[in-house]
Amino acid sequence: MSFINFVKKHSRLLVVVATLALAGGGYVGYQWYTTAYEDWRPISVAPDEVRGRGVILRKLKESFFIDFHNMFSRDVRQNIEFPEYIDLDYTIRFLKYEMERDRTGKQLMYCIFDAKENKLIGTLEIREKNDKDPGQFGCWLNERYRGGGRIQEAIKLITNIYFRLTDVPLFTAHVRLWNKRSYRALLKAGFTDTGKFYYEDGKPTRYLLEFRRKK
Numbered sequence: 001m002s003f004i005n006f007v008k009k010h011s012r013l014l015v016v017v018a019t020l021a022l023a024g025g026g027y028v029g030y031q032w033y034t035t036a037y038e039d040w041r042p043i044s045v046a047p048d049e050v051r052g053r054g055v056i057l058r059k060l061k062e063s064f065f066i067d068f069h070n071m072f073s074r075d076v077r078q079n080i081e082f083p084e085y086i087d088l089d090y091t092i093r094f095l096k097y098e099m100e101r102d103r104t105g106k107q108l109m110y111c112i113f114d115a116k117e118n119k120l121i122g123t124l125e126i127r128e129k130n131d132k133d134p135g136q137f138g139c140w141l142n143e144r145y146r147g148g149g150r151i152q153e154a155i156k157l158i159t160n161i162y163f164r165l166t167d168v169p170l171f172t173a174h175v176r177l178w179n180k181r182s183y184r185a186l187l188k189a190g191f192t193d194t195g196k197f198y199y200e201d202g203k204p205t206r207y208l209l210e211f212r213r214k215k
Contacts, residue, residue: 040214043164046108050161052153057110060099060123064111065092067120071142076122079179080140098125108162112154114145121145124154126162126171135174135198137186137211146181155189155211163213170213174198174206183207 050057058064069091074084083090102109102125109125124139141151162171173191175183187193191211197204 040160040164043161046161046165050110050157052115052157054115054148055121055150055154055157056113056115056118057124057154057157058113060095060102060109060111062099064120065095068095068111068123071120071122072140073142075143076140079182080138081176101127108158108165110154110158112139112141112150114150121150122154124151124158126158129171133174134172135206135208136171137173137191137209151185152189155186159190159211168213170210173209173211175209176206177204183209 046059048059060068066088069088072082072086072091076082077084077086098107098109101107105128107125107127109123111120112122112124113119114121122139122141122145125137127136127138129136139151139155173186175186177197186209191209194208194210196208198206198208200206
């Protein structure tokens with residue numbers, strides 16, 4: 001289900017979640033200052049920050065909201081099927097919903113920062129499995145920061161964290177057939193094409209990819 005359809009179906013839920021996010025507590029977290037994907041020891045709590053060579057992953061905070069909105073460009077929104085035009089209020093309501101899902105363990109989400117500029121440039125998340133829309137992985141980078149291996153490194157960092165937190169063997173990603181850039185980027189980052197498709201109204205509309213735990 002796209003976010004647009006979700007909002008139409010669950011608009012009242014978004015208001016409730018936003019209220020909960022305002023009232024809820026924060027993370028008792030910690031930071032990693034090394035490349036986390038080089039370590040596979042189990043962990044019990046997701047770190048608030050993970051530093052790689054070219055990117056830094058940080059848990060979403062309210063202080064990031066304006067920077068997120070400024071980087072959440074029309075090009076980005078088109079690629080992930082968000083409304084063409086949104087305002088800051090829309091972005092804030094969405095981000096509070098995302099923070100609540102992360103806080104309650106329904107997804108693992110990080111903002112991506114460029115390590116050199118220390119600027120928010122995107123996000124990525126791994127959601128819990130949902131039979132209604134089983135694609136679990138989502139990500140975006142602002143168009144000015146695509147290329148240079150940033151998204152591939154960010155994926156290495158978050159998958160390392162995810163597999164160290166869980167005992168699941170794999171997670172999945174759906175990519176629209178027209179989105180060749182994202183399809184190639186995920187393959188380069190370590191996803192594999194299952195050779196199957198996701199069907200909507202009897203027609204194939206998305207590639208089905210998966211990322212497996214290292215043996």
